Amino acid sequence: MSKARSSPIRSSLIHLALISYTLIALFPVFLTLVNSLKSRNAIFRDPMALPTPKTFSLIGYETVLSQGDFLGYFQNSMIVTVVSIALVLLFGAMAAFALSEYRFRGNMMMGLYLALGIMIPIRLGTVAILQGMVATGLVNTLTALVLVYTAQGLPLAIFILSEFMRTVSDDLKSAGRIDGLSEYAIFFRLVLPLVRPAMATVAVFTMIPIWNDLWFPLILAPGEETKTITLGAQMFIGQYVTNWNAVLSALSLAILPVLVLYVIFSRQLIRGITSGAVK
Amino acid sequence: MGSLQLTSIRKAFGTHEVLKGIDLDVKDGEFVIFVGPSGCGKSTLLRVIAGLEDATSGSVRIDGAEVINTPPAKRGIAMVFQSYALYPHLTVKDNMGLGLKQAGEEKSVIEARVAKASGMLSLDPYLARRPAELSGGQRQRVAIGRAIVREPKLFLFDEPLSNLDAALRVQTRLEIAALHRRLKATMIYVTHDQVEAMTLADKIVVLNAGAIEQIGSPMELYNRPANLFVAGFIGSPQMNFIEAGRIGEPGAKTVGIRPEHIALSRDGGTWQGRVEHVEHLGADTIVYIETEKTGLLTVRLFGEHPYAPDDLVFATPDMASLHRFDDDGRVIAGR
Numbered sequence: 001m002s003k004a005r006s007s008p009i010r011s012s013l014i015h016l017a018l019i020s021y022t023l024i025a026l027f028p029v030f031l032t033l034v035n036s037l038k039s040r041n042a043i044f045r046d047p048m049a050l051p052t053p054k055t056f057s058l059i060g061y062e063t064v065l066s067q068g069d070f071l072g073y074f075q076n077s078m079i080v081t082v083v084s085i086a087l088v089l090l091f092g093a094m095a096a097f098a099l100s101e102y103r104f105r106g107n108m109m110m111g112l113y114l115a116l117g118i119m120i121p122i123r124l125g126t127v128a129i130l131q132g133m134v135a136t137g138l139v140n141t142l143t144a145l146v147l148v149y150t151a152q153g154l155p156l157a158i159f160i161l162s163e164f165m166r167t168v169s170d171d172l173k174s175a176g177r178i179d180g181l182s183e184y185a186i187f188f189r190l191v192l193p194l195v196r197p198a199m200a201t202v203a204v205f206t207m208i209p210i211w212n213d214l215w216f217p218l219i220l221a222p223g224e225e226t227k228t229i230t231l232g233a234q235m236f237i238g239q240y241v242t243n244w245n246a247v248l249s250a251l252s253l254a255i256l257p258v259l260v261l262y263v264i265f266s267r268q269l270i271r272g273i274t275s276g277a278v279k
Numbered sequence: 280m281g282s283l284q285l286t287s288i289r290k291a292f293g294t295h296e297v298l299k300g301i302d303l304d305v306k307d308g309e310f311v312i313f314v315g316p317s318g319c320g321k322s323t324l325l326r327v328i329a330g331l332e333d334a335t336s337g338s339v340r341i342d343g344a345e346v347i348n349t350p351p352a353k354r355g356i357a358m359v360f361q362s363y364a365l366y367p368h369l370t371v372k373d374n375m376g377l378g379l380k381q382a383g384e385e386k387s388v389i390e391a392r393v394a395k396a397s398g399m400l401s402l403d404p405y406l407a408r409r410p411a412e413l414s415g416g417q418r419q420r421v422a423i424g425r426a427i428v429r430e431p432k433l434f435l436f437d438e439p440l441s442n443l444d445a446a447l448r449v450q451t452r453l454e455i456a457a458l459h460r461r462l463k464a465t466m467i468y469v470t471h472d473q474v475e476a477m478t479l480a481d482k483i484v485v486l487n488a489g490a491i492e493q494i495g496s497p498m499e500l501y502n503r504p505a506n507l508f509v510a511g512f513i514g515s516p517q518m519n520f521i522e523a524g525r526i527g528e529p530g531a532k533t534v535g536i537r538p539e540h541i542a543l544s545r546d547g548g549t550w551q552g553r554v555e556h557v558e559h560l561g562a563d564t565i566v567y568i569e570t571e572k573t574g575l576l577t578v579r580l581f582g583e584h585p586y587a588p589d590d591l592v593f594a595t596p597d598m599a600s601l602h603r604f605d606d607d608g609r610v611i612a613g614r
Contacts, residue, residue: 171364171437174331175425180352180381193368 029255036060036248043244060245063236064253067246069224073232078257080142080228081210084149088206089199091150092157093165097187099158100165101173111162117155122148123215133220140223148216153206160205164198165191200268207265211258229254281342281432281465282307283328288337290323297323299489301337305467305482310459312468314476315486315512321469322437324486328467329435330354341432352381354433357426361438363418365410365425371397372406375425389428396427399458416447423458436468440475452478473513477501485509507608510535516565521573523603526550531603531611538565538579540600543586548593552576557586568592 034050035043042055049055064070099111122129129148130139138144168191176186192199217231233250236243283305290298297320305311313321326332328339330351339347346354357378365374375396376389397403400420410418419439426434439455440448456479459466470476476483477497485492485500485508493505497513504510510518516538523531542548543566552570564584568576576594586592603611 169362169364171360171362172366174326174329174351175358175360175364175366177331178329178351178356178358179378179425181377189368190366 032248032255033252036245036252038245040245043248057245060243060247060249061253063243063246064249068232068235069227070229070232070250070253072225073227073229074253074257076142076226077211077229077254080145080149081207081258081261083142083146084153084210085203085206087146087150088153088157089203092154092202093161093192093195093199094187095154095158096161096165097191100162111158115155115159117152118159122152126215126219130219138220140221140226142221142226144220145216145226145228148220149206149210149213153202153210156205157202160202161195161198164195168194196268200265203265204262207258207261211254282340283433283465283467284338284340284343285324285328286338286340288324288327288339289335290320290327290332291335297489298327298334301491303484303491303494305465308463308465310466310468310479310481311484312470312476312480312482313484313486314470314473315492317471319486320489321471321486325358325435325437325467325469328433329356329358352378355431356433356435357429357431358435358437359419359422359426359439361441363410363415363422363442365418365421367410370407370409371402371413371421371424374410374421375428378425378429392428392430393424396424399427399461400424400454415443416451419443419451420454423455427458427462432465434464434466436466438470439468440470440472455479473515477513483513485512487512503610504535504602505610507533507535507604510602510604510610516577516579518602519573519576521576526572528601528603532606533604533608535602535604536596537600538577539581540597541576541578542595542597543568543578543580543584544593544595545591546593548595550576550594550596552592552594554586554588554590554592556588559583566592568594570594 031047035047037051037057037060038049038055039057039059042049042051042057051057095114099107099114133139133144138147172190172194173186176190181189212230213228214230214234217226217228218234221227222231229250233247233254236246236250283303285301285303288298288301289296301324303311313324315321323332327334330346330349334347337347338345341354341356366377369377372393375393379389379392393406397406400423402417402420402424405413405417405421410421413421419442422439436455440451443451452475455466455468459479468475468479480497482494483497483500484494487508492512493500493509495503500509500513504513504518507520511520514537518535518537519541521534521536523529523534526534528534550570550572552568552573555567555569555575557567558565561583562581564580564582564586566578566580566584566586568578570576573594578594605611
């Protein structure tokens with residue numbers, strides 16, 4: 001180990017920086033959770049205080065669960081997020097494999113074209129998307145959201161995955177071809193397991209904006225049947241009166257599923273079965 | 280069961296021509312080695328034979344049958360790669376059996392063939408392990424086992440020893456030689472290491488810049504190199520090249536003499552010079568001398584010799600072992 005690395009001052013400074021970043025990052029979450037457990041008056045009187053027996057109240061959660069179909073909103077968000085991630089990963093990985101594995105005319109241009117979406121926000125096309133959805137009769141369906149989010153997630157997925165797939169040993173794919181594996185088998189059985197950490201990264205990057213999105217649900221699927229959780233929480237925010245208990249409780253609840261998904265994917269990030277496969 | 284004919288194989292990537300018309304005949308049971316500097320096209324040629332790379336033009340025949348449009352799995356070949364290329368998620372046993380399983384072979388047949396190959400390579404204790412749990416040498420044995428199990432017409436080796444350390448390389452080289460004697464199979468082997476080429480091959484194909492420079496047995500290449508490139512490539516230390524004019528050899532442009540064909544003496548000889556550097560290797564002593572006539576000469580002496588830098592010495596070439604080359608670098612026949 002190098003001397004610089006083991007120096008106590010240096011390592012404590014690093015830890016100080018990391019701890020302060022953690023605190024800053026967690027503070028809004030902490031504030032949301034704490035205040036969701038307090039009565040309305042207590043929230044306004046002292047927003048920083050922890051709930052005491054006197055100020056403790058579950059009124060927010062009661063409101064959320066009694067008003068509107070919150071379980072339904074959860075379900076909608078879950079369906080949209082999971083299906084979109086699955087489609088992004090599948091099609092993203094397939095496109096990335098084609099771009100990194102096969103030499104064909106226009107390969108480079110195709111790669112640039114597919115990555116263009118990273119630079120141009122999909123929201124610029126909202127009007128056209130809405131027109132398209134109206135024309136195809138997909139307004140107020142979850143399908144509309146899944147399609148838009150898949151399109152939104154693909155550019156980054158293709159970009160990251162094709163870089164990773166280039167690092168998969170050529171010899172391994174050649175060995176597969178000699179052993180008679182089809183191109184699909186090579187893709188699904190040899191390459192995908194080796195880029196699993198990259199897939200998990202892409203899944204996390206794709207998942208969070210989808211889960212948190214307010215824009216497209218509001219425009220494409222504002223109906224009661226198709227509301228997502230972020231849109232559902234908005235009904236407690238009024239122009240003149242906002243039910244903070246309910247808003248904070250709804251948001252606290254909304255953190256949970258995304259946390260669970262993150263834990264699932266991050267386990268994949270750590271797993272490294274590739275070591276020792278080649279060289 | 281395993282002859283190979285290549286006829287005017289050409290391969291271009293874009294406008295860059297990597298193989299410039301390769302013709303080659305490999306007889307059944309031969310051990311043929313492609314050797315050449317990196318970038319000479321030897322690996323590409325092997326991949327064309329395997330079907331992993333499409334030739335731009337030309338024909339590949341295995342056992343007389345044209346295979347240029349046959350996918351790799353149906354060509355009756357097996358390949359061993361430099362990076363082993365084992366399937367990381369499969370056990371040693373499944374790694375070796377996958378090819379047969381894909382070909383729809385019966386389970387009992389697969390079992391029997393895997394058992395036979397693993398016995399041959401002493402892999403029995405490792406059959407249930409995954410590649411990550413094996414050492415480099417064991418992994419390469421598994422890769423060789425995977426090739427044996429397929430019972431191919433042609434074995435293709437793509438620099439199989441390059442990732443192994445020196446001791447293991449020698450040991451694995453012996454195993455491959457023994458394997459060739461035992462299986463009597465046709466093997467095609469690519470390497471940039473001329474020692475591997477000399478020790479293993481029945482027939483060496485020297486490639487340079489996408490073309491064949493010379494084909495011959497190791498001793499043919501050593502004793503009768505066809506041109507300057509082969510003369511310089513085969514043999515270590517490298518052959519000495521001297522401008523013919525400086526030492527008065529008429530009719531030739533360049534004269535070549537191998538370091539082991541020069542005698543050294545302190546008392547008298549053809550060329551007088553001064554010792555620049557000495558390498559004592561125990562079995563050999565390599566002496567670098569600077570002479571007025573020839574420039575820097577490498578001399579290889581067998582055994583130990585107490586020469587030191589700045590000693591005055593005389594070098595005498597064995598005239599019978601002189602190689603003479605014309606203006607184009609081709610050898611001039613007859614001495």
